[in-house]
Amino acid sequence: xxxxxxxxxxxxxxxxxxxxxxxxxxxxxxxxxxxxxxxxxxxxxxxxxxxxxxxxxxxxxxxxxxxxxxxxxxxxxxxxxxxxxxxxxxxxxxxxxxxxxxxxxxxxxxxxxxxxxxxxxxxxxxxxxxxxxxxxxxxxxxxxxxxxxxxxxxxxxxxxxxxxxxxxxxxxxxxxxxxxxxxxxxxxxxxxxxxxxxxxxxxxxxxxxxxxxxxxxxxxxxxxxxxxxx
Numbered sequence: 458x459x460x461x462x463x464x465x466x467x468x469x470x471x472x473x474x475x476x477x478x479x480x481x482x483x484x485x486x487x488x489x490x491x492x493x494x495x496x497x498x499x500x501x502x503x504x505x506x507x508x509x510x511x512x513x514x515x516x517x518x519x520x521x522x523x524x525x526x527x528x529x530x531x532x533x534x535x536x537x538x539x540x541x542x543x544x545x546x547x548x549x550x551x552x553x554x555x556x557x558x559x560x561x562x563x564x565x566x567x568x569x570x571x572x573x574x575x576x577x578x579x580x581x582x583x584x585x586x587x588x589x590x591x592x593x594x595x596x597x598x599x600x601x602x603x604x605x606x607x608x609x610x611x612x613x614x615x616x617x618x619x620x621x622x623x624x625x626x627x628x629x630x631x632x633x634x635x636x637x638x639x640x641x642x643x644x645x646x647x648x649x650x651x652x653x654x655x656x657x658x659x660x661x662x663x664x665x666x667x668x669x670x671x672x673x674x675x676x677x678x679x680x681x682x683x684x685x686x687x
Contacts, residue, residue: 459519459552460492460510461684464503464535466524466642467495474498480643481523484672488681491521496530503538511546518551521683523676525558525640526585526594554683557676558585558640559597564604566675570638570667571607579634579665580610584622584651586641587615595620598640609636616654626658634663641669 463481467474474495482489494506507518520539524531535553543549557563571581583602588594598613598620605611612629614622637655639648648669655664670676 459517460515461490461519461521462492462494462503462506462510463680464494464496464520464522464524466530467497467501469497469499471498471500474501480672484674484677485680488684491684496534503535504541507539507542507551508545511542511549516546516549518549519554519684520551521554521680522556523642523680524556525563525670526556526591526597528586528588528591528594531556532591532593554686556597557670557679558601560679560682561604562675562679562682563640564601566670566673567601567638567640568605568607571605571609571636574636574665574667576634576636576665578609579636580612580629581605581607581636581638582612582614582622582625582655583638583640584614584616584655585620585639586647587618587620589618592619594618601640616650622654622658631659631663634665635659637664637666639666639669643671644669 465477467477478493481493492506492510494503495501496503520535522531522535539551567583585598595618602611602613612625613620614625639651641647652666
């Protein structure tokens with residue numbers, strides 16, 4: 458039986474990671490049969506958590522990243538950490554669940570965010586971090602937007618990469634209102650950077666920012682689906 462490990466981006470500050478774990482545990486309750494690792498942690502990195510479990514005898518691992526698209530952390534950092542541990546335990550095996558943003562439930566969450574926005578008209582922009590070195594993340598974001606049923610024009614955008622906002626918004630009519638749906642685990646630093654980027658090209662009065670994913674119950678449904686399938 459595989460040991461489930463939920464991986465979050467996390468922080469170099471362990472107190473911050475403890476808060477994230479508390480929010481995750483509250484979301485996942487009463488299901489609690491998993492370990493937690495953080496990409497940025499110096500104490501509970503993917504390597505450290507998997508190695509610790511392997512030393513206790515575990516050999517099969519189901520890795521469930523709470524990452525939304527296939528950018529560097531998903532495509533490079535997690536697999537590299539796992540391959541490093543494989544060198545120590547030759548009989549180790551692991552599976553990597555898909556990014557959260559590729560699950561059909563994510564489109565339903567975005568649709569709900571749009572429906573709950575105070576403006577019922579305008580243009581929807583679904584925004585993520587983006588990564589110029591991983592165009593597959595752009596493709597996944599674009600596919601998510603293509604699945605939306607919101608009755609409004611909708612576009613993908615990102616801080617970086619081919620979908621960066623400065624290039625995208627040159628093709629849009631800027632005279633109307635914009636509903637911005639950030640794809641991030643919670644409101645904070647990343648969503649603040651998204652707003653700063655958009656303020657360079659759009660008037661603040663034209664924008665309505667919805668909450669990000671913010672540990673919504675839909676996230677639990679996606680995580681549970683990945684725990685059960687892999």
